[in-house]
Amino acid sequence: GAVVSQHPSWVICKSGTSVKIECRSLDFQATTMFWYRQFPKQSLMLMATSNEGSKATYEQGVEKDKFLINHASLTLSTLTVTSAHPEDSSFYICSALGLADTYEQYFGPGTRLTVT
């Protein structure tokens, strides 16, 4: 149990376009999901906390207008990178908290975004 999926697993887009990444909890409901960004050979940096039915909470330095987060249901959160630039190229990982078990996050497999 506790499987989190991400779609797509990798995407290449051109500068100026927008890309949407989906994060789904497959066998449990998640009121809270997290979005992380990981640069090559570096650590995970928390970008935002996504709460079902409310606005996401962004970490300091993360542009909320550039990284749009929507958590419309208990099993789906989306991250949209708007007007992507090459510097947005990164590995984006989501995680989800199960309703019954706090403090343990279930991570998705990640989405590799390359902006050309």
Added chain:
Amino acid sequence: AQKVTQAQTEISVVEKEDVTLDCVYETRDTTYYLFWYKQPPSGELVFLIRRNSFDEQNEISGRYSWNFQKSTSSFNFTITASQVVDSAVYFCALSDPYNFNKFYFGSGTKLNVKP
């Protein structure tokens, strides 16, 4: 502020060797959680352990063991008789004091286990 330091960027061992991955953390809070995650080449983080700040008992799970020392703010991870499948990047993480679900990750240690 919360901070996690994993000083070992990369470690290479030969199969069956024991290896210890270091994790040192900084916090001014008395209540917090520490975690270890494994990130294999596929990219998906795998949960290994969660430990709260009030439980300093060492833990063993198969070939894995963890040593939590509050006196030195360390939460080290040892793999006994390493195997090639243990090759991965290992992250240590510390929870935020106001939101235990918010994590601060260390920079990770890449472990290479050679046959």
